[in-house]
Amino acid sequence: MIRIKRRAVSVLLLVALLMGGLCLYIARFVSSGEKWASSVVNRAVFSDGMLATGTLTDRNGVVLAAWREGRVFADDERLRRASMHAVGDMSGGVGTGALTSFRSRLIGYDFINGIYSREGTGGEVALTLDSRLQTAAYDALAGRRGCVIVSDWLTGDIVCMVSSPTFDPENPPADVENDPRYEGVYINRAISAAYIPGSVFKLVTAAAAIENVGDIYERVFECEGSAIIGGEAVTCTERHGSLTFEDALAVSCNVTFAKLSLELGADTLARYAESLGLTRRHSIDGISTARGRFDEAEDGSADLGWSGVGQYNDTVCPAAMLRLVSAIANGGGAPRLRLTERGAPGKFMPAASERVMDKETARRLALMMSYNVERTYGAGNFPNLELYAKSGTAEVGGGEQPHAWFTGFITNEGHPFAFTVVVENGGSGASAAGAVANAVLQAALDE
Numbered sequence: 001m002i003r004i005k006r007r008a009v010s011v012l013l014l015v016a017l018l019m020g021g022l023c024l025y026i027a028r029f030v031s032s033g034e035k036w037a038s039s040v041v042n043r044a045v046f047s048d049g050m051l052a053t054g055t056l057t058d059r060n061g062v063v064l065a066a067w068r069e070g071r072v073f074a075d076d077e078r079l080r081r082a083s084m085h086a087v088g089d090m091s092g093g094v095g096t097g098a099l100t101s102f103r104s105r106l107i108g109y110d111f112i113n114g115i116y117s118r119e120g121t122g123g124e125v126a127l128t129l130d131s132r133l134q135t136a137a138y139d140a141l142a143g144r145r146g147c148v149i150v151s152d153w154l155t156g157d158i159v160c161m162v163s164s165p166t167f168d169p170e171n172p173p174a175d176v177e178n179d180p181r182y183e184g185v186y187i188n189r190a191i192s193a194a195y196i197p198g199s200v201f202k203l204v205t206a207a208a209a210i211e212n213v214g215d216i217y218e219r220v221f222e223c224e225g226s227a228i229i230g231g232e233a234v235t236c237t238e239r240h241g242s243l244t245f246e247d248a249l250a251v252s253c254n255v256t257f258a259k260l261s262l263e264l265g266a267d268t269l270a271r272y273a274e275s276l277g278l279t280r281r282h283s284i285d286g287i288s289t290a291r292g293r294f295d296e297a298e299d300g301s302a303d304l305g306w307s308g309v310g311q312y313n314d315t316v317c318p319a320a321m322l323r324l325v326s327a328i329a330n331g332g333g334a335p336r337l338r339l340t341e342r343g344a345p346g347k348f349m350p351a352a353s354e355r356v357m358d359k360e361t362a363r364r365l366a367l368m369m370s371y372n373v374e375r376t377y378g379a380g381n382f383p384n385l386e387l388y389a390k391s392g393t394a395e396v397g398g399g400e401q402p403h404a405w406f407t408g409f410i411t412n413e414g415h416p417f418a419f420t421v422v423v424e425n426g427g428s429g430a431s432a433a434g435a436v437a438n439a440v441l442q443a444a445l446d447e
């Protein structure tokens with residue numbers, strides 16, 4: 001009797017072990033199945049380390065990449081060049097490309113069916129990009145280095161993302177690694193680079209001034225073209241004379257903004273750069289953007305003055321700047337940027353957003369950005385656009401032309417678009433980068 005009891009206990013123990021093992025396996029399958037299926041050693045979906053399945057389209061179903069006994073990209077060569085960074089290349093050099101980042105969705109993995117798909121073509125992923133805007137941005141950059149990123153400021157959908165230099169992913173150049181024309185070609189500058197921002201950073205200093213300098217709108221600033229700040233000369237491009245706060249942003253007066261920076265202090269500016277999201281990384285459907293930089297310079301120093309006008313050690317990622325101007329357009333809420341469609345087609349899925357500034361601050365910044373266009377950039381250069389913008393002409397030193405920035409948004413009916421354009425060594429922000437932004441926004445309106 002005792003022996004039978006012992007045997008029963010052993011059998012029960014064995015069963016318990018088996019059940020435990022099975023549970024562990026199921027748990028691991030649930031948590032890691034997707035990773036196993038999308039591992040490059042899975043020969044069903046990979047060929048020579050390359051994803052061999054799935055279709056990637058733009059928001060209108062235009063094919064950007066597919067697998068047809070080999071990797072194919074868009075039919076149109078300009079679209080292939082324009083979208084190389086967003087999509088990815090043949091060699092996987094662009095680590096942030098959709099072919100790499102959305103691998104498991106392209107494989108079509110799901111928990112019930114694994115990688116099985118009825119047609120055997122894998123999954124289909126629709127990006128939020130619009131092919132027409134992709135080629136418009138590519139044409140407008142005209143081979144210059146830099147980037148264009150445009151999003152819907154209500155939903156966070158990125159409708160255009162182009163980085164230059166680029167190449168045709170179907171015919172990659174022979175010596176990408178050593179040819180200086182292709183230096184840094186695998187970097188998607190819109191999300192993975194951080195540039196000296198120059199005067200677009202004055203939006204941050206302005207936000208801090210609106211909320212911390214009580215009489216900011218009553219003040220009159222004097223600009224003699226240069227001023228000694230912290231023992232060094234801070235200079236403007238010209239003598240701006242007597243200015244209101246709005247005028248100072250519109251003419252981008254360095255003297256005024258450097259003085260304001262000293263008054264605000266380094267810790268306040270650092271706090272705003274952080275809370276407005278310029279120094280942090282952001283996730284675009286799991287793709288991480290580059291971190292920006294704001295170093296707190298010594299109180300009362302020229303460096304502190306320059307840090308508040310977007311020079312000194314400041315750097316900003318174009319995507320983070322896009323998020324900031326989207327928040328201004330949205331009354332203070334920054335939408336979560338995204339690159340893929342979510343939810344059922346036709347169903348409006350409100351994007352999660354994060355409040356980064358007060359509604360009143362956003363309203364005042366928007367008014368000032370509109371005044372910038374009226375007073376300085378010239379509404380005639382941006383026909384039919386209800387435009388709010390800030391330019392930046394970022395000194396890069398070394399005798400090189402400054403980087404040109406232009407960022408802002410439009411409120412045209414049906415086209416709630418925010419944008420950031422950088423043309424490296426492009427010269428004047430408003431004319432070089434402004435013209436690129438205008439070309440893309442005109443294409444967007446022309447639907």
Ligand SMILES: [Zn+2]
Nearest residue numbers: 223236240253
């Ligand atoms: Zn000035």
